[in-house]
Structures are given as C-alpha cells and as structure tokens.
Amino acid sequence: MQIILCLAAAMICGLLLTRVVKPVHLPNVTGYLIAGLIIGPYCLGIFQESDAAVTDVLTDVALGFIAFSIGGEFRISNIKQIGTSSITITFFQACLATLLVDAALLACGFPAPLSLTLGAIAAATAPAATLMVVRQYHAKGEVTSTLLPVVAMDDAVGLMLFSISLPISQALASNAALTVTSMLLQPLLEIVLSLAVGAGIGLLIALAMRFFHSKVNRISVAVAAVLLGSALASIWNLSSLLLCMAIGAVLVNLRNDADELLEITDAWTPPLFMLFFVLSGAELDLAFVPTVGLLGVVYMVARSLGKYFGSFLGATIAKSSPNIRKYLGLTLLPQAGVAIGMAQVALNALPEYGTQIQAVVLTATLIYELIGPVITKLALTAAGEIQDSKKSKAKTEQSAGGAK
Structure with missing residues (x-):
C-alpha cells in the first residue's frame, strides 16, 4: 500500500511542478526531475531507497515504450524522403560527441568504464525540447527541415553506440581480458x-492486428508486445532498448x-513516462552532485563541442548550406x-560507476533542459527561421496598408 501511495505522490508532485516550470517555458521533463528530487530520500523522503524494486519494473516498461516510439519513426518511405544528408549529419554528430567525451574524460584521468559509458550516452539528444521550440515559434526553413529528421534518428544511433560501449565497459570494470570477441563480436x-528478436515480435504484432481491430484490443497487443520484449531482453541479456525499437520499426513498415x-500508445504512455522521470529524479543521490564537478563539466563541454563540430563536419561532407553548417549543431x-x-541501465550494469553516471546525466539533463531550448531558439532566429513577433506583425500591417 505504501508503494501505491508513493506512486500517487510522485504523480501529484510531477503535475504540480509542470505548473511551476510552464511560466518560464521549460519542458515538463525538467519539472518531473525536480519533483523527483523533492519527494526523494534526500529531501522530503516520501520515496525511499527501499521502494527501488517498483522503480526497476517501471523503468523497464517505460524504457520499452520510449524505444518502441523511437522505432515508430523509422518508416522506410520517410527515410528515403529524408535523403543522405540528414543521415550523414546524424552519424557524424553522434559519433563525434561520443569520441570527444571518451577522449576528454580519459585524458583527465577518469576510469575507462566510466568514460566509455558516458561517451555513449552523450550521443543521445532529446527531441521533445527541440520540437517544443519549433512548434511554439512556428520555425520554418532548411535548418528546421534538417533538424527534425536528425533528432528523430539520433537516439537510434545513440542506442547502437551504447550497446557497443556498455559490454566493453563491463569487461574493463571486471578486469576481464579484452579480446576481439569481447570488444567487437559480443x-x-x-x-x-x-x-532480430524485436523484428520477430514486430511481425507478430503486425499479424495480430489483422484479427484485433478495436482500439482497446490493439493497445493491449502493443502493451503485451513491449512487456514481452522487455522480459525477453532481460532473460537473454539483450538490449531492451534496441529490441523494443525494432518492434516499432518493423510494425510501422508492415x-x-x-x-x-x-x-x-502515445495517448496511454504519458503517465508512465511521468512516473519514470519523477522516480529517476528521486534516485539521484544529492551527495554525489557536488562531486560531479570536473567530471560533469568535461562531459558537458566535450559533448557540446562534439554535437556542434560533428554536425558541421557532417553538413560539410553532405554539401549542405552554410546556414545548416553554422546553426544546426x-x-x-x-x-x-x-x-x-541509458543511465538507469548503466546503474545496474556497472554498479561501481552507476551512481556517478546517473548523477552526471541527471545533472546535465537539468542544465541542458534549462539552456537547450533557449539556445535552439537563438540559433533558429539567427538562421532566419523564427520571425520576431513584433517585426512580423509590423510587416503584416505594412503589407495590409500597401494593399489598401
């Protein structure tokens, strides 16, 4: 009963904090993370470490649906329309962010498992905050047109890099001998x-949809598929993120x-995602935040440089316009x-470094979600794709006057 009460408190606190962050134009996820800090064991103590068992289940399910929705963006027809330029930019900015974070952290003397895992996490980008700016200010233009497919594909590349880096980090953390098998083949x-397993489940969903036509039955099929995918990933030591992403990708193409x-599914999952973010914030050990220090600064600076110069390099290779090269990153x-x-996965997979990784990622997320949308708005405005409301209004009135 106490766990159910904690979940109710988490949702209530999450909802209240969205009202706090809305006037300052911050995304809801920022409010959720702050709400988690408030109810966590290091503040009000409503949610305790002893309640972590329920968090593990919610995390697995929420991650499954996050990956499932990412997979839904990969319709082959849409990818063909995107063209090679966005794919090239996505690849270079994700990989360079990973490489720069890896190199910078290793150069500063941080352990290799910690460095490689944070490097892989650095590739991921949050599309929600970016899309919020685009929609709020009705941004239109070549930078915006390139940005949208890049943020849609970016997380998929990040998941691939994470799936490669994490086993290597685990091998290094356990002092196992590094071989071609452990570093590459595994x-x-x-x-x-x-x-492959995700594709198989996606095929089963596509077949099941021939027999289930009501919305109620179809959402049940989707939930069952994601739960099955997450469970099989856990049993067979596979990547639940990649597996569930494959489910969505195969389904959307069949x-x-x-x-x-x-x-x-998108209409059903917001409460689940809210709980996921709030409880993620609650798990942040505030005692580690002051120790983030150099580790967090190097991570954020190296990642930001990797994103900017990676997109610049990719846009240059793809022969994109100067505006895209200058502002997309x-x-x-x-x-x-x-x-x-990814940080939650690392928390369990790398117990020696998981708490540090989580502290860095959550702290960086709060900072990125505070400044990221502002920088995005400034970049799109400088690119000429967000019109100043006053100038736009004056121009409209002037045009109307000329028409008269």
Missing part, C-alpha cells in the same frame, strides 16, 4: 540478436495503419529521456 552479436496504433544540445534511460 556487442555486435547482442545488437543483431536484439534487433502495417499502413500502424500510425493509429502509435497514436493510441547548436540545436542538438537538449538531452533527456533516452539518456536518462
């Missing part, structure tokens, strides 16, 4: 098996009406859901 095998199911700083999910 991570690649995990990726292939995760995608069924023309898959968008309807994804919309139903500035819009890729926000980080939230998938990065927090």
